[in-house]
């Protein structure tokens with residue numbers, strides 16, 4: 001993907017040097033992948049995660065260490081994020097105008113390190129990238145890009161762009177009222193039904209990411225050879241069936257919340273092929 005020296009978004013909030021925060025019960029956030037369940041609880045995240053999982057409210061000790069210094073490699077990632085976010089602004093502004101007859105209100109992207117406080121609660125890097133509908137912000141720890149490559153086997157800059165595009169897609173769902181509708185339904189559904197609704201929401205976000213890629217190519221001409229393959233490979237890498245098989249050796253379809261590898265790839269590809277947001281009604285097509 002061509003990104004060096006291109007126009008950047010001004011809606012990136014850099015909180016990488018911030019630390020501390022109060023542990024609150026998280027809720028309503030939508031992510032890219034369920035890392036909590038499959039994750040190796042590495043480093044300092046153990047107690048944080050246990051708190052998150054048990055929903056406990058507890059103060060965290062403020063870190064006294066000095067803020068880590070950003071490396072040149074990390075600064076390049078920041079530039080990358082700003083450019084991709086700008087591309088999503090240009091593309092979704094156009095789609096809202098042309099296809100939906102509405103105005104697009106772009107989200108803010110918060111960059112953090114290790115842990116962050118959002119209106120959906122405190123989250124650690126182990127949560128993975130996520131979108132919080134309550135404050136309309138996307139949250140990303142840049143270290144996830146390294147994980148995407150080494151742990152999930154999905155290298156490439158367009159795989160990284162897909163991650164951002166997927167979270168922006170949740171913002172689009174928020175703008176269109178989809179998240180609110182789904183959350184209302186999920187609140188009174190059984191766990192299995194609730195998971196099924198989550199899968200449809202996530203697959204639609206993958207579909208919207210594909211629509212974004214379609215427009216990025218057509219409008220901005222920024223895709224290079226192999227880019228599409230990188231995004232599809234990333235979608236495949238984070239399918240529920242693949243992650244469950246890796247983590248526990250077997251799959252439990254009722255517990256899926258994001259869809260299988262095949263579904264994630266299929267919906268992304270469909271979005272890319274059509275470029276038409278109306279083709280992405282995962283709720284009607286898969287039943288709910």
Ligand SMILES: [Zn+2]
Pocket residue numbers: 030031032033166170202205
């Ligand atoms: Zn998601």
